[in-house]
Amino acid sequence: xxxxxxxLKRAELAVYASLTETQLRxxxxxxxxxxxxxxxxxxxxxxxxxCEPMSVLTERQHLGGTAKEVVELVGDKIPVFTGExxxxxxxxxxxxxxxxxxxxxxxxxxxxxEVCEGKxxxxxxxxxxxxxxxxxxxxxxxxxxxxxxLLTTTCSDPLNRRCVRVSMGTVFQVPWGWxxxxxxxxxxxxxxxxVKQLHELGFTTVAMALREDAFPIDDPRLKTPERxxxxxxxxxxxxxxxxxxxxxxxxxxxxxNGVDSLNVAAAAAVAxxxxxxxx
Numbered sequence: 611x612x613x614x615x616x617x618l619k620r621a622e623l624a625v626y627a628s629l630t631e632t633q634l635r636x637x638x639x640x641x642x643x644x645x646x647x648x649x650x651x652x653x654x655x656x657x658x659x660x661c662e663p664m665s666v667l668t669e670r671q672h673l674g675g676t677a678k679e680v681v682e683l684v685g686d687k688i689p690v691f692t693g694e695x696x697x698x699x700x701x702x703x704x705x706x707x708x709x710x711x712x713x714x715x716x717x718x719x720x721x722x723x724e725v726c727e728g729k730x731x732x733x734x735x736x737x738x739x740x741x742x743x744x745x746x747x748x749x750x751x752x753x754x755x756x757x758x759x760l761l762t763t764t765c766s767d768p769l770n771r772r773c774v775r776v777s778m779g780t781v782f783q784v785p786w787g788w789x790x791x792x793x794x795x796x797x798x799x800x801x802x803x804x805v806k807q808l809h810e811l812g813f814t815t816v817a818m819a820l821r822e823d824a825f826p827i828d829d830p831r832l833k834t835p836e837r838x839x840x841x842x843x844x845x846x847x848x849x850x851x852x853x854x855x856x857x858x859x860x861x862x863x864x865x866x867n868g869v870d871s872l873n874v875a876a877a878a879a880v881a882x883x884x885x886x887x888x889x
Contacts, residue, residue: 611686612673615693618701622689625713626667627701643716645769647779653680653712655779662715666690669698672709680710716769720787722760722804726811729757730837730887734789734808734815736853737764737844738874744768745776746875747842752780754882759786760839762804805841805856813839817857818881819849820871824862827884831859838885842878 625644647653663684668677670692681690733756738744744766768781789804808815814835843849863880
C-alpha cells in the first residue's frame with residue numbers, strides 16, 4: 611500500500627521524524643520497542659532474521675529500483691510512505707542511505723545464558739558508547755567467527771540506526787543480549803558479577819587492556835581454552851580495574867612506531883582473528 615506523503619505531521623511518520631532513539635527503544639517496555647533499519651540490504655537482513663516490519667519510507671525515485679525488492683518482501687499489509695528526496699530529508703533531518711528506511715518491531719531480547727548456550731567464542735562489549743564502533747565490532751564478529759555478543763547497558767544500542775547500518779546488518783546474524791537482562795541475587799550485575807557468571811558458563815575470560823602484565827594476543831595460552839570470552843572496554847578509559855582483575859587473562863596487541871593503541875573496533879577485529887576457532 612503506497613501512500614504519498616502530503617502531511618509531515620501524520621502520526622505514522624513520527625517514528626522517522628520526532629521520536630528519539632531512546633523513545634524508539636522503550637527499554638522499560640522492550641516488547642513495544644521499535645528500531646529503524648536503513649538501506650535495502652540491511653532491511654532484507656532484518657526481514658530474513660524474522661523482524662516484523664511496521665512501515666517503509668522511501669524516495670519515489672527508488673520505488674522501481676533499490677526499494678523495489680524491499681516493497682515486494684513486506685507485501686501489501688504495511689504502508690509504504692513515499693515522496694521526493696527533499697521532502698523525506700525535511701521529515702527525517704538527513705538524506706536516506708540508498709533511499710529507503712523501514713520501521714520494525716524490536717525482537718525479544720536474549721538472556722546472557724541464551725546468547726552463550728553452545729557457543730565457543732563470544733565477545734563482551736563494556737561501555738562502548740559510539741554507535742559506529744559498536745556496529746563495526748558486530749561486523750568483525752560476524753566475519754571472524756564470534757558466535758555471540760554480550761553488552762553492558764552502558765553501551766550504545768546495537769539496533770541504533772547508525773549501528774545497524776555500519777554493521778551491514780550483521781546485528782541480525784550474530785546472537786546478542788544485554789548483560790543486565792540477567793540478574794544476580796535480584797540485583798544488577800556488577801563487573802565482577804558478570805565475569806563470574808561467564809566463568810560459571812564455562813568461559814575463559816580475556817580482558818583486552820594496556821597493562822605491563824598483559825601478554826600478546828597471539829600468546830599460545832589463548833590457543834588451548836575450549837570456550838573464550840574476549841572482553842573489550844570503552845573508547846576512552848578502557849575496562850575497569852575490577853573487570854580486568856576478575857578476568858582470567860589480560861591481553862594486548864603489541865604496537866609499533868610509538869602508537870599506543872588501536873580504535874576499539876580495529877582492536878576487536880585483531881583479537882577475534884587471533885582467538886578464532888581452530889579448523
